[in-house]
Amino acid sequence: MIEIDGSVGEGGGQILRTSLALSMCTGQPFALRRIRAGRAKPGLMRQHLTCVNAATEVSGAEVHGAALNSQSLHFTPGAVRAGDYAFNVGTAGSCTLVLQTLWPALLMADGPSRLKLGGGTHNPMAPPFHFLERSYAPLLRKLGAEVELRLRRLGFYPAGGGEIEATILPAQDRLEPFDLTDRGADGEGYAECFAPALARSIARRELQQVGASLGWNADQLRQTPARQNEGPGNAMLVTLPYEHLTEVFTAFGEKGVSAEQVAQEVVRQVREHRASAAALGPHLADQWALPLALAVHQRGGAATFTCTALTPHATTNFDVIERFLPVRFTKTSRADGFTVMVSAR
Incomplete structure (x- = not known):
């Protein structure tokens, strides 16, 4: 039983x-205490409980403490079972975080799995669907993990109601780690505005502000048509394709924040990224750690990546991964970010 204090580090x-994902991958049980103890609302919220319940169903786990607001959890997994699954957060809580929990384990299953997930698809403090589709999934495919992602319906806070589907093919012991230390040649970036059930002028103003700030032409500024019964909500996305990877940066609209402020927030993220030559942005570095560690665990040796920043979220993730897998994260500062090496031990 791996004992974990849920209040340490980033504490979220x-x-x-990560504990659920790697417990299912390795078969190791864990006890998690003081879950989100430092948060305004500590314990398991609905989206966290959905992750627990989904992991329980996928792995046939024995679980104690799976209840709203619970601050302790004991999780003993069984064998991960491929199949067709459907999980709904029931609120605007992020369904992409549920996918993040199940994805590594279903890669280790003995057959393909299909997931239908409901909830928020574009939430602050969670990877938006388009980040997973354009940034994360292509890197997984390079590791040897095939997946197909589909956005069926946008979902924003507070209404939720979004829907995504994922088909995950088994990789089992075929993951191949690789170094990712530079972005490669630049492609042409573009901006998109999602603003369903809001005035059209909001999207127009956001795109105009991004275009003026980044010097982009009209072809690089895209207003995405709203589909029926989506929203209300607002997400401003900038996609930067490179030879070796793609980055997606997002800013969210909210009451009391002008369209120009939303645009300037995503522009700030883009400028910070461009100020460094490191391969991965801060969020992609966080997400990339777990699948790369699984590949290094399978093959041995080491793999390296560079990143523009290491957030407390990322370093806490490194620590949890090291509890479950015999790997070590070594972080070295560089002038424009960090170099991270993941090595077998």
């Missing part, structure tokens, strides 16, 4: 999700 739900 990522500790729970």
